[in-house]
Amino acid sequence: MPDTSNFTIRKAHPDDLPIVKQCMLALYHADRQYDTFFYELHPEEHADEEYSKCIRGEDGVCYVAEREGEIIGCLTGELSVVPTEQPARRTRLEKIFVKEGFRDLGVGSALVEAFVQWNKEIGVDRIFVRTYAENAGAIKLYERFGFRPYILGLLLSTE
Structure with missing residues (x-):
């Protein structure tokens, strides 16, 4: 269990949208080291x-990590229903x-933990x-x- 004494995890509010977008844009730029082509096409x-x-x-959730009023991290996840597969209901951790x-500092772990708990709920x-x-760091976190x-x-790539 991560030490969350220096930050809190909460569901995002509508007024968090600009900073969530800013965080996710930073993620896209950071991930360019793995896939330069895909991230040039981000819509x-x-x-x-x-x-x-x-x-x-709406069929998903967004969590933010907040420290002293500043959002320092976020996670988005979506529910999907695939009737032809079992189990039919599953979620996908989209972005962190x-x-x-x-x-x-345990921020990523706390965000994933909140998402796992939401799934159980x-x-x-x-x-x-x-x-x-x-992305060895992400793999280690998820494992x-x-x-x-x-x-x-x-x-x-055929280019």
């Missing part, structure tokens, strides 16, 4: 809708970001997350919670 015009839905709780200077027992194979390799994706 900024869809960011308001995407993150607002999670903040409003912790600001520089606040990493390795809504009766979902399967969580899916994707990360780049080279601490019991995530295990599930699907291997391969990419070929």
Whole structure:
């Protein structure tokens, strides 16, 4: 269990949208080291809708980590229903970001823990997350919670 004495985890409010977008844009820039092509195509015009839905709780959730009034990290996750698969209801941890200077303090762990708890509250027992194979820090974080390799994706660029 992470030490949250220096920060709090809460569900995001609608007025948090600008800082959530700012955090996620920083995530996109940080992830360019893993995939320069994909992140050139991020549809900024869809960011308001995407993150607002999670903040409003429409088939998803957005958590923020806050310290002394400053949002220092956030996580978004979505519920998906796939009738042809079992279990049909599952969630996907979409994005997680912790600001520089606040990493390795348990913020990411606390955000993931809140998301796992939300899953239990809504009766979902399967969580899916994707990360780049080279992102050792993220993989280590998820494995601490019991995530295990599930699907291997391969990419070929024909350029």
